[in-house]
Amino acid sequence: MVSSDDTYLSMRGGVSRGIRRMGGEEIYKESQDCRILNALSIGDVVVTSAGNLPANKIFHGTVIDWQLELFPSKKIIQKVVHDCLIKANHYGYKTIVFPLLGTGAGCLNKQIAWEIMLKQIIMDLSTIHQTLIEVVITLYGRETLSDLNWKFFINEMQAKWEIK
Template sequence: MNIELIKGDITKIHADVIVNAANSSLLGGGGVDGAIHRAGGKQILEECIQIRNRQGKCNTGEAVVTSAGNLPAKYVIHTVGPVWNGEESKSSKLLEDCYKNSLQLAESLNVETIAFPNISTGVYRFPKELAGKIAVETVKNYQSEIIKTVIFVCFDDENEMIYKMILE
């Protein structure tokens, strides 16, 4: 798999799938989640409500898929990252699950490109360096015959610098 790094707005990325750092309600929120729901339009929210009605909330580390609404992607994979509480091993495993489960779901959709935001590093306060290491390691260790390109989309300079250092 080819790994790319972009500083920018994930709602403007042309990829088969963009990943949303969702909350367990799946009903939108702040940060990346709010931006994706605003840019994608009501179709994404309506599909999230259908998922909630079918399965209840989305648990931390799990992932679900909706169409991409008005976004330049085919799908949005919504994954719920862990809120940082200092329990490094448990939180790290849950964050790794976000990336693994999103990649598995993308494979099941038979897509070639997937774009990830910096999951859990905003209001969920996951340490950015640790989150970056987990993201890159999980993607590098994931074997796929289907996914050709993984794009890490950093919204700010700090995350971009962290990912550049990890990827060198």
């Protein structure tokens, strides 16, 4: 399971707050231990246990740096997705679940975030040997797939890679 957070791993917003509330304080305490041991930069991924959640690990992707006033960008989202897929492969996981990274406090447009993430996932799964067989992108709250221009995007990808 992937969490979208800041470089302090504060777990105060959106998805990360929900993970902390439902998974327990153990996740937050572990993330703070990791933060103290390693100075985090935007784009880094830290791994903790999943506490009470029905997952093996939480991959905390840092997509905001409040101190430097850095917010999610294409490069940051690509890096977090790529690093999470590499880590999931390292652990031998078959499934990974992502939120739409950077679309909460980071204010990244949902359509843009979805397209960046999907392109990176497709690229990684087609070029790197993976143990993953399922990659899920979850939508938060009242968001639905119909909120995203997915048909256009899929057609664009099919045309680009000549997928029939």
